[in-house]
Amino acid sequence: MNSKQVFSALTVSLSALALAACDGEADAPVEEIAAGDCPPGITVENGWLAMPAVAGNPAAAYFTITNGTDRTIYVRAANMVGSESATLHMTVEYDFEMQMQEVAGGVTVEPEATFEFEPGGTHVMVMGLSEEMEAGAESELTLTFAGGDKCSFPVTLYPAGTDPRESEAEEG
Numbered sequence: 001m002n003s004k005q006v007f008s009a010l011t012v013s014l015s016a017l018a019l020a021a022c023d024g025e026a027d028a029p030v031e032e033i034a035a036g037d038c039p040p041g042i043t044v045e046n047g048w049l050a051m052p053a054v055a056g057n058p059a060a061a062y063f064t065i066t067n068g069t070d071r072t073i074y075v076r077a078a079n080m081v082g083s084e085s086a087t088l089h090m091t092v093e094y095d096f097e098m099q100m101q102e103v104a105g106g107v108t109v110e111p112e113a114t115f116e117f118e119p120g121g122t123h124v125m126v127m128g129l130s131e132e133m134e135a136g137a138e139s140e141l142t143l144t145f146a147g148g149d150k151c152s153f154p155v156t157l158y159p160a161g162t163d164p165r166e167s168e169a170e171e172g
């Protein structure tokens with residue numbers, strides 16, 4: 001029922017695509033379109049990026065990913081528009097110091113589970129931000145899953161030291 005409501009809300013903007021699908025575009029099922037730019041059942045929300053305090057340093061991107069499918073998914077790679085490269089990172093304590101390292105084998109999201117990419121935890125390290133990528137701008141992050149599926153979503157750029165989750169908590 002929910003998905004039907006979503007379909008009707010999207011009917012206007014997707015009508016052209018729906019017509020194309022009726023014309024025999026069998027490899028563009030409606031479910032994929034209705035789920036946005038992610039595979040069916042997978043959603044990503046609250047995408048944001050913390051700008052580096054020093055220009056040229058890496059930035060870090062965070063978001064909430066929900067796996068509504070009945071199978072485990074593995075995030076294997078990330079790319080962001082307006083950057084040279086991006087790496088899946090986790091923060092670990094080593095020798096009593098917090099350090100970052102690449103996530104070996106990808107980030108696992110269990111079936112029917114939500115996983116937070118968040119400061120102090122798992123994040124996407126973004127290298128080589130282009131000059132147009134200023135605080136307040138929006139970019140697009142794309143995740144690649146094991147098997148090759150991709151998921152693209154917007155990320156809002158915030159100045160270094162700003163955490164939009166805190167301001168939301170204060171407002172609420």
Ligand SMILES: [Cu+2]
Binds near residue numbers: 060124
């Ligand atoms: Cu990192």
